Amino acid sequence: MIKAEHISKSFGDNVVLTDISFELKKGQVLSIIGPSGSGKSTLLRIITQLERADNGTLNIDGDYLFKSNGERAEYTGSKKAREIGLKVGLVFQSFNLFPHYTVLKNITAAQRAVLKRSKEESEEKAIVLLRKMSLEDKAHSYPFELSGGQKQRVSIARALALDPEVLFFDEPTSALDPELTREILKVIRDLSEENMTMAVVTHEMAFAKGISDWAIFMDKGVIVEEGSPAELFDSPKEDRTRRFIKSFEE
Amino acid sequence: MQLLLQLLKGTGVTLEVFSLTLIFSLPLGFVVCAGRMTRILPIRWIVDLYIQIMRGTPLLLQLLFFYFAPFYIFGASLPRFWAAILAFTLNYSAYFAEIYRSGMQAIEVGQYEASKVLGFTKAYTFFHIVLPQVIKNIIPAIGNEVITLVKDTALASTIGVIELFRIAQTASSREFSTIPIFVAGVFYFIMNYVVSKIFDVVEKRMAYYR
Protein backbone atom coordinates (compact mmCIF):
# COMPACT_ATOMS: atom_id res chain seq x y z
CA MET A 1 0.00 0.00 0.00
CA ILE A 2 2.84 2.36 0.96
CA LYS A 3 6.36 1.84 -0.23
CA ALA A 4 9.00 4.36 0.77
CA GLU A 5 12.54 4.14 -0.54
CA HIS A 6 15.55 6.17 0.52
CA ILE A 7 13.59 9.23 1.59
CA SER A 8 15.66 12.13 2.83
CA LYS A 9 14.76 15.57 4.03
CA SER A 10 16.60 18.55 5.50
CA PHE A 11 15.41 21.85 6.87
CA GLY A 12 18.28 24.11 5.87
CA ASP A 13 21.38 22.58 7.44
CA ASN A 14 19.34 20.40 9.74
CA VAL A 15 19.23 16.88 8.30
CA VAL A 16 15.94 15.48 9.56
CA LEU A 17 15.53 12.26 7.58
CA THR A 18 18.24 10.11 6.00
CA ASP A 19 17.64 7.14 3.72
CA ILE A 20 14.25 6.12 5.12
CA SER A 21 12.80 2.99 3.53
CA PHE A 22 9.88 0.95 4.71
CA GLU A 23 6.81 -0.78 3.50
CA LEU A 24 3.25 -0.87 4.79
CA LYS A 25 1.03 -3.57 3.40
CA LYS A 26 -2.72 -3.40 3.01
CA GLY A 27 -4.57 -4.20 6.20
CA GLN A 28 -1.47 -3.94 8.33
CA VAL A 29 -0.61 -1.67 11.19
CA LEU A 30 2.80 -0.08 11.45
CA SER A 31 3.99 1.62 14.60
CA ILE A 32 6.77 4.18 14.57
CA ILE A 33 8.56 4.95 17.80
CA GLY A 34 11.54 7.09 18.62
CA PRO A 35 12.71 10.00 20.73
CA SER A 36 11.65 13.59 20.23
CA GLY A 37 13.14 15.20 17.15
CA SER A 38 13.91 11.90 15.43
CA GLY A 39 11.83 12.90 12.39
CA LYS A 40 8.69 10.81 12.93
CA SER A 41 6.31 13.68 12.30
CA THR A 42 8.30 14.86 9.31
CA LEU A 43 8.02 11.42 7.74
CA LEU A 44 4.24 11.39 8.20
CA ARG A 45 4.04 14.94 6.91
CA ILE A 46 5.92 13.99 3.75
CA ILE A 47 3.56 11.11 3.07
CA THR A 48 0.53 13.35 3.66
CA GLN A 49 2.06 16.13 1.54
CA LEU A 50 2.42 18.70 4.29
CA GLU A 51 6.15 18.69 3.58
CA ARG A 52 8.16 17.87 0.47
CA ALA A 53 10.88 15.25 0.43
CA ASP A 54 14.31 16.22 -0.87
CA ASN A 55 15.13 12.82 -2.27
CA GLY A 56 13.70 9.32 -2.43
CA THR A 57 10.74 7.49 -3.89
CA LEU A 58 7.27 7.07 -2.49
CA ASN A 59 4.61 4.83 -3.89
CA ILE A 60 1.11 5.03 -2.48
CA ASP A 61 -1.42 2.42 -3.58
CA GLY A 62 0.31 1.89 -6.90
CA ASP A 63 0.96 5.54 -7.74
CA TYR A 64 4.21 7.40 -7.33
CA LEU A 65 3.90 10.62 -5.34
CA PHE A 66 7.54 11.25 -6.05
CA LYS A 67 10.40 9.34 -7.58
CA SER A 68 14.09 9.84 -7.12
CA ASN A 69 16.05 10.76 -10.22
CA GLY A 70 19.23 10.00 -8.31
CA GLU A 71 19.68 13.61 -7.23
CA ARG A 72 16.36 14.60 -5.83
CA ALA A 73 12.70 13.64 -5.53
CA GLU A 74 10.67 14.45 -8.63
CA TYR A 75 7.04 14.99 -7.72
CA THR A 76 4.13 13.92 -9.84
CA GLY A 77 1.75 16.58 -11.24
CA SER A 78 -0.49 18.47 -8.84
CA LYS A 79 -3.66 16.79 -10.07
CA LYS A 80 -2.24 13.34 -9.50
CA ALA A 81 -0.77 14.44 -6.17
CA ARG A 82 -4.22 15.57 -5.04
CA GLU A 83 -5.67 12.25 -6.07
CA ILE A 84 -3.00 10.44 -4.08
CA GLY A 85 -3.59 12.79 -1.15
CA LEU A 86 -7.17 11.60 -0.93
CA LYS A 87 -5.99 8.08 -0.26
CA VAL A 88 -4.20 9.02 2.94
CA GLY A 89 -5.72 10.47 6.07
CA LEU A 90 -3.88 12.07 8.97
CA VAL A 91 -4.93 12.39 12.59
CA PHE A 92 -3.10 15.13 14.44
CA GLN A 93 -1.92 15.27 18.01
CA SER A 94 -3.74 18.59 18.44
CA PHE A 95 -6.96 17.46 16.68
CA ASN A 96 -7.23 20.58 14.52
CA LEU A 97 -10.99 20.46 14.37
CA PHE A 98 -12.73 23.42 12.75
CA PRO A 99 -14.02 25.38 15.75
CA HIS A 100 -16.75 27.21 13.82
CA TYR A 101 -18.33 24.00 12.55
CA THR A 102 -20.47 21.60 14.50
CA VAL A 103 -19.21 18.07 14.97
CA LEU A 104 -21.46 16.98 12.13
CA LYS A 105 -20.21 19.67 9.78
CA ASN A 106 -16.60 18.91 10.67
CA ILE A 107 -17.26 15.43 9.31
CA THR A 108 -19.40 16.35 6.31
CA ALA A 109 -17.55 19.43 4.98
CA ALA A 110 -14.81 17.60 3.11
CA GLN A 111 -17.15 14.88 1.92
CA ARG A 112 -19.25 17.55 0.27
CA ALA A 113 -16.56 19.96 -0.92
CA VAL A 114 -13.96 17.43 -1.99
CA LEU A 115 -15.81 14.21 -2.81
CA LYS A 116 -18.94 16.08 -3.96
CA ARG A 117 -21.21 13.83 -1.97
CA SER A 118 -24.78 15.01 -1.36
CA LYS A 119 -25.78 16.50 1.96
CA GLU A 120 -27.87 13.44 2.78
CA GLU A 121 -25.18 10.96 1.88
CA SER A 122 -22.46 12.78 3.77
CA GLU A 123 -24.61 13.21 6.86
CA GLU A 124 -25.58 9.58 6.79
CA LYS A 125 -21.92 8.64 6.62
CA ALA A 126 -21.12 11.06 9.46
CA ILE A 127 -23.83 9.62 11.67
CA VAL A 128 -22.58 6.07 11.09
CA LEU A 129 -19.07 7.15 12.05
CA LEU A 130 -20.26 9.11 15.08
CA ARG A 131 -22.15 6.08 16.27
CA LYS A 132 -19.01 4.03 15.86
CA MET A 133 -17.15 6.61 17.97
CA SER A 134 -20.03 6.60 20.53
CA LEU A 135 -20.62 10.27 19.83
CA GLU A 136 -23.99 10.27 18.12
CA ASP A 137 -25.39 12.62 20.77
CA LYS A 138 -22.68 15.20 20.01
CA ALA A 139 -23.48 15.74 16.33
CA HIS A 140 -24.71 19.27 16.93
CA SER A 141 -22.14 20.30 19.52
CA TYR A 142 -19.22 22.55 18.73
CA PRO A 143 -15.66 21.36 19.34
CA PHE A 144 -15.21 23.65 22.37
CA GLU A 145 -17.97 21.71 24.11
CA LEU A 146 -16.08 18.41 23.86
CA SER A 147 -13.42 16.73 25.96
CA GLY A 148 -10.01 16.07 24.40
CA GLY A 149 -10.85 12.42 23.85
CA GLN A 150 -14.13 13.33 22.19
CA LYS A 151 -12.36 15.85 19.97
CA GLN A 152 -9.86 13.27 18.89
CA ARG A 153 -12.63 10.79 18.11
CA VAL A 154 -14.34 13.44 15.97
CA SER A 155 -11.09 14.07 14.14
CA ILE A 156 -10.71 10.35 13.48
CA ALA A 157 -14.26 10.26 12.18
CA ARG A 158 -13.50 13.30 10.02
CA ALA A 159 -10.54 11.48 8.47
CA LEU A 160 -12.45 8.21 8.01
CA ALA A 161 -15.35 9.97 6.32
CA LEU A 162 -13.25 10.35 3.17
CA ASP A 163 -12.66 6.58 3.02
CA PRO A 164 -8.87 6.79 3.00
CA GLU A 165 -6.86 3.74 2.03
CA VAL A 166 -4.37 4.44 4.81
CA LEU A 167 -4.75 6.38 8.02
CA PHE A 168 -1.78 7.99 9.75
CA PHE A 169 -1.76 8.98 13.40
CA ASP A 170 0.81 11.41 14.76
CA GLU A 171 0.88 10.92 18.52
CA PRO A 172 -2.91 10.85 18.70
CA THR A 173 -2.96 10.57 22.48
CA SER A 174 -0.12 12.86 23.52
CA ALA A 175 -2.47 15.72 24.35
CA LEU A 176 -4.71 13.48 26.46
CA ASP A 177 -4.70 12.23 30.03
CA PRO A 178 -4.43 8.46 30.65
CA GLU A 179 -8.13 7.75 30.75
CA LEU A 180 -8.86 9.58 27.50
CA THR A 181 -5.79 7.95 26.01
CA ARG A 182 -7.33 4.53 26.61
CA GLU A 183 -10.48 5.74 24.90
CA ILE A 184 -8.56 6.66 21.73
CA LEU A 185 -6.37 3.58 21.78
CA LYS A 186 -9.51 1.45 21.84
CA VAL A 187 -10.83 3.25 18.76
CA ILE A 188 -7.58 2.61 16.90
CA ARG A 189 -7.59 -1.01 18.01
CA ASP A 190 -11.15 -1.41 16.74
CA LEU A 191 -10.09 0.03 13.40
CA SER A 192 -7.25 -2.44 13.15
CA GLU A 193 -9.69 -5.26 13.75
CA GLU A 194 -11.59 -4.02 10.70
CA ASN A 195 -8.31 -4.30 8.79
CA MET A 196 -7.85 -0.58 8.35
CA THR A 197 -4.33 0.08 7.05
CA MET A 198 -2.64 2.37 9.56
CA ALA A 199 0.65 3.83 10.67
CA VAL A 200 0.83 5.13 14.20
CA VAL A 201 3.49 7.34 15.76
CA THR A 202 3.13 6.81 19.47
CA HIS A 203 4.83 6.78 22.84
CA GLU A 204 2.38 4.15 24.12
CA MET A 205 4.74 1.18 24.00
CA ALA A 206 2.37 -1.51 25.23
CA PHE A 207 -0.25 -0.36 22.80
CA ALA A 208 2.21 -0.23 19.89
CA LYS A 209 3.41 -3.71 20.70
CA GLY A 210 -0.12 -5.06 20.94
CA ILE A 211 -1.58 -3.50 17.86
CA SER A 212 1.11 -3.51 15.22
CA ASP A 213 2.21 -6.01 12.62
CA TRP A 214 5.51 -4.21 12.15
CA ALA A 215 7.42 -1.69 14.21
CA ILE A 216 10.07 0.88 13.37
CA PHE A 217 12.43 2.59 15.77
CA MET A 218 13.80 5.90 14.51
CA ASP A 219 16.50 8.09 15.99
CA LYS A 220 18.13 11.20 14.55
CA GLY A 221 16.44 10.79 11.21
CA VAL A 222 17.38 7.19 10.50
CA ILE A 223 15.61 3.89 10.99
CA VAL A 224 17.81 2.30 13.64
CA GLU A 225 15.90 -0.95 13.80
CA GLU A 226 12.69 -2.51 12.56
CA GLY A 227 10.98 -5.79 13.05
CA SER A 228 7.94 -7.59 14.31
CA PRO A 229 6.70 -6.10 17.57
CA ALA A 230 7.88 -9.19 19.44
CA GLU A 231 11.40 -8.69 18.11
CA LEU A 232 11.58 -4.95 18.45
CA PHE A 233 9.96 -4.55 21.86
CA ASP A 234 11.10 -7.75 23.59
CA SER A 235 14.52 -8.44 22.16
CA PRO A 236 15.85 -5.37 20.39
CA LYS A 237 19.19 -5.87 18.69
CA GLU A 238 20.39 -2.32 18.90
CA ASP A 239 21.55 -0.71 22.07
CA ARG A 240 19.77 2.57 21.28
CA THR A 241 16.46 0.76 20.79
CA ARG A 242 16.85 -1.11 24.04
CA ARG A 243 17.61 2.06 25.97
CA PHE A 244 14.70 3.91 24.43
CA ILE A 245 12.19 1.17 25.18
CA LYS A 246 13.59 0.72 28.67
CA SER A 247 13.08 4.44 29.38
CA PHE A 248 9.31 3.82 29.20
CA GLU A 249 9.33 0.99 31.68
CA GLU A 250 9.35 2.78 34.97
CA MET B 1 -35.38 74.56 17.01
CA GLN B 2 -33.53 76.24 14.18
CA LEU B 3 -30.28 75.16 15.86
CA LEU B 4 -31.42 71.58 16.25
CA LEU B 5 -32.31 71.38 12.55
CA GLN B 6 -28.90 72.72 11.62
CA LEU B 7 -27.18 70.24 13.89
CA LEU B 8 -29.23 67.40 12.45
CA LYS B 9 -28.17 68.45 8.98
CA GLY B 10 -24.55 68.45 10.15
CA THR B 11 -25.09 65.00 11.60
CA GLY B 12 -26.21 63.92 8.14
CA VAL B 13 -22.89 65.10 6.66
CA THR B 14 -20.98 63.45 9.51
CA LEU B 15 -22.78 60.18 8.82
CA GLU B 16 -21.97 60.51 5.13
CA VAL B 17 -18.27 60.95 5.87
CA PHE B 18 -18.48 58.08 8.31
CA SER B 19 -20.24 55.61 6.04
CA LEU B 20 -18.34 56.47 2.87
CA THR B 21 -15.07 56.04 4.75
CA LEU B 22 -16.16 52.61 5.97
CA ILE B 23 -17.50 51.55 2.58
CA PHE B 24 -14.15 52.34 0.97
CA SER B 25 -11.68 51.48 3.70
CA LEU B 26 -13.03 48.13 4.93
CA PRO B 27 -12.47 46.47 1.53
CA LEU B 28 -9.36 48.51 0.73
CA GLY B 29 -7.89 47.29 4.01
CA PHE B 30 -8.00 43.76 2.55
CA VAL B 31 -5.97 44.87 -0.43
CA VAL B 32 -3.46 46.64 1.82
CA CYS B 33 -3.32 43.58 4.07
CA ALA B 34 -2.61 41.35 1.06
CA GLY B 35 0.17 43.75 0.05
CA ARG B 36 1.56 43.68 3.55
CA MET B 37 1.67 39.88 3.52
CA THR B 38 2.81 39.27 -0.05
CA ARG B 39 6.04 37.53 -0.85
CA ILE B 40 6.80 40.10 -3.55
CA LEU B 41 9.27 42.23 -1.63
CA PRO B 42 9.05 45.61 -3.42
CA ILE B 43 5.27 45.64 -2.98
CA ARG B 44 5.62 44.71 0.66
CA TRP B 45 8.13 47.50 1.27
CA ILE B 46 5.90 50.11 -0.34
CA VAL B 47 2.84 48.93 1.55
CA ASP B 48 4.87 48.81 4.76
CA LEU B 49 5.98 52.40 4.28
CA TYR B 50 2.42 53.45 3.49
CA ILE B 51 1.14 51.87 6.71
CA GLN B 52 3.96 53.45 8.72
CA ILE B 53 3.15 56.89 7.35
CA MET B 54 -0.59 56.56 7.89
CA ARG B 55 -0.13 55.37 11.46
CA GLY B 56 2.86 57.53 12.27
CA THR B 57 1.59 60.97 11.32
CA PRO B 58 -1.41 62.91 12.67
CA LEU B 59 -4.67 62.33 10.84
CA LEU B 60 -5.17 66.09 11.01
CA LEU B 61 -1.98 66.60 9.04
CA GLN B 62 -3.05 64.01 6.47
CA LEU B 63 -6.35 65.83 6.00
CA LEU B 64 -4.59 69.12 5.37
CA PHE B 65 -2.17 67.39 3.04
CA PHE B 66 -4.85 65.79 0.86
CA TYR B 67 -6.72 69.06 0.68
CA PHE B 68 -3.80 71.42 -0.02
CA ALA B 69 -1.18 69.29 -1.76
CA PRO B 70 -3.16 68.74 -5.00
CA PHE B 71 -3.46 72.51 -5.24
CA TYR B 72 0.30 73.03 -5.16
CA ILE B 73 1.01 70.07 -7.43
CA PHE B 74 -1.85 70.21 -9.95
CA GLY B 75 -3.13 73.72 -9.37
CA ALA B 76 -6.55 72.43 -8.31
CA SER B 77 -7.89 70.98 -5.06
CA LEU B 78 -10.35 68.21 -4.58
CA PRO B 79 -13.70 69.35 -3.21
CA ARG B 80 -13.34 69.59 0.58
CA PHE B 81 -15.77 66.75 1.19
CA TRP B 82 -13.93 64.33 -1.10
CA ALA B 83 -10.52 65.35 0.15
CA ALA B 84 -11.76 64.39 3.61
CA ILE B 85 -13.12 61.05 2.36
CA LEU B 86 -9.80 60.35 0.63
CA ALA B 87 -7.74 61.13 3.74
CA PHE B 88 -10.00 59.12 6.08
CA THR B 89 -10.15 56.19 3.67
CA LEU B 90 -6.39 55.97 3.23
CA ASN B 91 -5.80 56.35 6.94
CA TYR B 92 -8.40 53.82 8.06
CA SER B 93 -7.40 51.29 5.38
CA ALA B 94 -3.97 51.15 7.00
CA TYR B 95 -5.45 50.48 10.42
CA PHE B 96 -7.95 47.93 9.11
CA ALA B 97 -5.16 46.19 7.19
CA GLU B 98 -3.20 45.73 10.39
CA ILE B 99 -6.27 44.39 12.17
CA TYR B 100 -6.92 41.92 9.35
CA ARG B 101 -3.30 40.85 9.45
CA SER B 102 -3.30 40.14 13.16
CA GLY B 103 -6.59 38.29 12.69
CA MET B 104 -5.00 36.12 9.99
CA GLN B 105 -1.94 35.44 12.08
CA ALA B 106 -4.07 34.28 14.99
CA ILE B 107 -5.33 31.33 12.92
CA GLU B 108 -3.44 28.22 13.94
CA VAL B 109 -1.34 26.55 11.29
CA GLY B 110 -3.17 23.31 12.15
CA GLN B 111 -6.30 24.72 10.52
CA TYR B 112 -4.46 25.03 7.21
CA GLU B 113 -2.84 21.62 7.62
CA ALA B 114 -6.10 19.86 8.43
CA SER B 115 -7.69 21.57 5.41
CA LYS B 116 -4.86 20.48 3.16
CA VAL B 117 -4.96 16.87 4.32
CA LEU B 118 -8.74 16.77 3.86
CA GLY B 119 -8.27 17.91 0.27
CA PHE B 120 -9.81 21.38 0.45
CA THR B 121 -8.61 23.77 -2.23
CA LYS B 122 -6.78 26.92 -1.15
CA ALA B 123 -9.81 29.02 -2.01
CA TYR B 124 -12.16 26.79 -0.05
CA THR B 125 -9.79 26.84 2.91
CA PHE B 126 -9.60 30.62 2.86
CA PHE B 127 -13.29 31.38 2.44
CA HIS B 128 -14.81 28.59 4.52
CA ILE B 129 -12.23 27.77 7.18
CA VAL B 130 -9.99 30.79 7.69
CA LEU B 131 -12.12 33.83 6.91
CA PRO B 132 -15.05 33.08 9.24
CA GLN B 133 -12.61 32.64 12.12
CA VAL B 134 -10.71 35.79 11.19
CA ILE B 135 -13.92 37.80 11.13
CA LYS B 136 -14.87 36.57 14.57
CA ASN B 137 -11.38 37.36 15.86
CA ILE B 138 -11.32 40.91 14.58
CA ILE B 139 -14.84 42.11 15.35
CA PRO B 140 -13.85 43.73 18.69
CA ALA B 141 -10.86 45.54 17.18
CA ILE B 142 -12.92 46.72 14.21
CA GLY B 143 -15.54 47.97 16.67
CA ASN B 144 -12.96 50.10 18.45
CA GLU B 145 -11.75 51.53 15.19
CA VAL B 146 -15.29 52.36 14.02
CA ILE B 147 -15.99 54.18 17.28
CA THR B 148 -12.82 56.20 16.81
CA LEU B 149 -13.89 57.03 13.27
CA VAL B 150 -17.18 58.54 14.50
CA LYS B 151 -15.14 60.93 16.62
CA ASP B 152 -12.46 61.52 14.00
CA THR B 153 -14.99 62.76 11.46
CA ALA B 154 -14.96 66.04 13.45
CA LEU B 155 -11.47 66.64 12.07
CA ALA B 156 -13.00 67.16 8.62
CA SER B 157 -14.08 70.59 9.92
CA THR B 158 -10.45 71.73 9.72
CA ILE B 159 -10.55 71.68 5.93
CA GLY B 160 -13.95 73.32 5.92
CA VAL B 161 -16.34 70.40 5.60
CA ILE B 162 -19.61 71.63 7.08
CA GLU B 163 -20.37 68.68 9.32
CA LEU B 164 -21.75 68.37 12.84
CA PHE B 165 -18.76 69.73 14.72
CA ARG B 166 -18.24 72.68 12.38
CA ILE B 167 -21.90 73.71 12.62
CA ALA B 168 -21.87 73.41 16.40
CA GLN B 169 -18.69 75.45 16.63
CA THR B 170 -20.02 78.20 14.38
CA ALA B 171 -23.31 78.35 16.27
CA SER B 172 -21.48 78.49 19.57
CA SER B 173 -19.39 81.49 18.61
CA ARG B 174 -22.34 83.21 16.96
CA GLU B 175 -24.54 82.86 20.03
CA PHE B 176 -21.81 83.06 22.69
CA SER B 177 -23.11 79.80 24.07
CA THR B 178 -21.69 76.34 24.73
CA ILE B 179 -25.09 74.73 24.28
CA PRO B 180 -24.58 73.88 20.55
CA ILE B 181 -21.26 72.22 21.37
CA PHE B 182 -22.91 70.31 24.17
CA VAL B 183 -25.76 69.17 21.93
CA ALA B 184 -23.25 68.06 19.30
CA GLY B 185 -21.50 66.05 22.01
CA VAL B 186 -24.79 64.33 22.79
CA PHE B 187 -25.21 63.52 19.09
CA TYR B 188 -21.75 61.97 18.88
CA PHE B 189 -22.48 60.03 22.02
CA ILE B 190 -25.73 58.69 20.59
CA MET B 191 -24.04 57.68 17.34
CA ASN B 192 -21.37 55.77 19.16
CA TYR B 193 -23.88 54.26 21.54
CA VAL B 194 -25.65 52.81 18.52
CA VAL B 195 -22.35 51.67 16.97
CA SER B 196 -21.22 49.90 20.10
CA LYS B 197 -24.62 48.23 20.56
CA ILE B 198 -24.45 46.97 16.98
CA PHE B 199 -21.02 45.51 17.59
CA ASP B 200 -22.22 43.95 20.84
CA VAL B 201 -24.98 42.20 18.95
CA VAL B 202 -22.59 40.98 16.23
CA GLU B 203 -20.15 39.72 18.85
CA LYS B 204 -22.91 37.86 20.65
CA ARG B 205 -24.15 36.33 17.43
CA MET B 206 -20.65 35.00 16.77
CA ALA B 207 -20.23 33.65 20.28
CA TYR B 208 -21.81 30.30 19.39
CA TYR B 209 -18.33 28.85 19.19
CA ARG B 210 -15.01 29.47 20.84
Ligand SMILES: Nc1ncnc2c1ncn2[C@@H]1O[C@H](COP(=O)(O)OP(=O)(O)OP(=O)(O)O)[C@@H](O)[C@H]1O
Ligand atom coordinates in the same frame (compact mmCIF):
# COMPACT_ATOMS: atom_id res chain seq x y z
N1 LIG C 1 9.07 23.23 9.56
C1 LIG C 1 10.28 22.99 10.10
N2 LIG C 1 11.30 23.83 9.92
C2 LIG C 1 12.54 23.59 10.42
N3 LIG C 1 12.82 22.51 11.15
C3 LIG C 1 11.86 21.62 11.39
C4 LIG C 1 10.53 21.82 10.87
N4 LIG C 1 9.76 20.76 11.28
C5 LIG C 1 10.57 19.97 12.00
N5 LIG C 1 11.82 20.45 12.08
C6 LIG C 1 12.96 19.83 12.73
O1 LIG C 1 13.06 18.53 12.27
C7 LIG C 1 13.48 17.64 13.30
C8 LIG C 1 12.53 16.47 13.41
O2 LIG C 1 11.26 16.96 13.80
P1 LIG C 1 9.98 16.04 13.91
O3 LIG C 1 8.87 16.91 14.34
O4 LIG C 1 9.81 15.28 12.66
O5 LIG C 1 10.39 15.04 15.08
P2 LIG C 1 9.47 14.02 15.88
O6 LIG C 1 10.19 12.72 15.82
O7 LIG C 1 8.09 14.06 15.37
O8 LIG C 1 9.56 14.56 17.36
P3 LIG C 1 8.42 14.60 18.50
O9 LIG C 1 8.42 13.27 19.16
O10 LIG C 1 8.92 15.67 19.43
O11 LIG C 1 7.15 14.95 17.85
C9 LIG C 1 13.57 18.47 14.56
O12 LIG C 1 14.93 18.78 14.75
C10 LIG C 1 12.79 19.72 14.23
O13 LIG C 1 13.33 20.83 14.89
Ligand SMILES: [Mg+2]
Ligand atom coordinates in the same frame (compact mmCIF):
# COMPACT_ATOMS: atom_id res chain seq x y z
MG1 LIG D 1 6.26 14.68 16.19
